[in-house]
Amino acid sequence: MQSIYDKLDMSEAYAPPFEFGFVVNPHDTRILKHEAVLRKHAKVIATEMACKPEIVQPQRGFFNIRDAMQVYRWCMDHDVAFRWQTAVWNFAFWMNQDRSKASAQYHLREHLKFICREFPGVAMFEVNETTGSDPAVKYGARPDSPWKKLKNSGAELWWVRTACDTIAEFAPKALICANDQGADSSAEKLITLRKFLEYLKATKTPVHVVGNQCHWSRAYVPLQGLLNIQALAAEFGLDVADTETTMSLYDDKGRPGSAPSWEGSPPAADVEQQISVWAAYGANCIARAQAKPGRGKLLHVTPYALHDGETYLRYQTDDGTPAYRVDEPALFDFEVNPKRHLEAFMRPEKYLADRSKLATERTA
DSSP states (O other): OOOHHHHHOOSOOOOOSSEEEEEOOGGGGTSHHHHHHHHHHOSEEEOGGGTSHHHHOSBTTBOOOHHHHHHHHHHHHTTOEEEEEEEEOSOOOGGGSSOBHHHHHHHHHHHHHHHHHHOTTOOEEEEEOOBOSOTTSGGGBOTTOTTTTSBTOOSSOHHHHHHHHHHHHHOTTSEEEEEEESTTTOHHHHHHHHHHHHHHHHTTOOOOEEEEEEEEETTBOOHHHHHHHHHHHHHTTOEEEEEEEEEESSTTTTOTTSSOOOSSSOOHHHHHHHHHHHHHHHHHHHHHTTSOTTTTOEEEEEEBSSSGGGOGGGEEEETTEEEEOOOOOSSBOTTSOBOHHHHHHHOHHHHHHHHHHHHHHHHO
């Protein structure tokens, strides 16, 4: 008997060799059509804006976990892996302001103990955006980290070690992901990532996965950079995950003021180019997923936003002034219907064969 969810979402359920899912908004698990897409396609889900430490504990001792718990319970009820994004990152808030290292370390540990206790089924925790872009900085770290500026911090990345050690102790079944961005497209970032991984190895800090945020455009997809990250992860006995994937329709990653916006439907040639790079990216993902565990195997891919209406690329800033422009970077459209991009990403060989056939017919 056909269910209501099948009627709402008529796209085919794919089975790629990696876990596929989304970085969602909490309301996506409450809206019927959104939930239908998640039921059919998602094997892993994250919800960034409900899990960041400054959101979960905005004031000392006050925890705000309603949205995170809503998505987590949905995942547990539907046998979907839940990724905690983010355990710790470089945002300045009460925990790392006007306090000593010892005090901040205590509160960070207690914060993560609470998360591990309340969310015992989390499959992966992210330690996010630790590396900078200057290879000369010790351990490849960001020099502007508020954790690093605390009294008695020194050069050591103690907040990273505290987070990873706490998670390993209180959530021993969860994977720990060292997540960052830019190493796919910057030689300097790849060097700082290497230095960071060398630090984690030397200090015996538990980590299992190297995560990469893939924020690209239709004209810029550094596929070789992904292979470089895979090779680096394999060197350290780790696997990889593409934790955030966006593919702007603009050739400038959606920055306002640098390209004209369109009215009505976007240019057909731009859409076709965008679909083709989703296909190339899909082939890259399938290839990376063939690696052996612990040798840079791609574990999962999570596009950032379920559909075009939820992407942050629609809201950018130019010189501090809020700006808006249309962009359609997701695999599902504004009505949460699957786009051709989804088929191209999941079945790149079929997409390329269809294009070749069409080109042959046009020239016949």
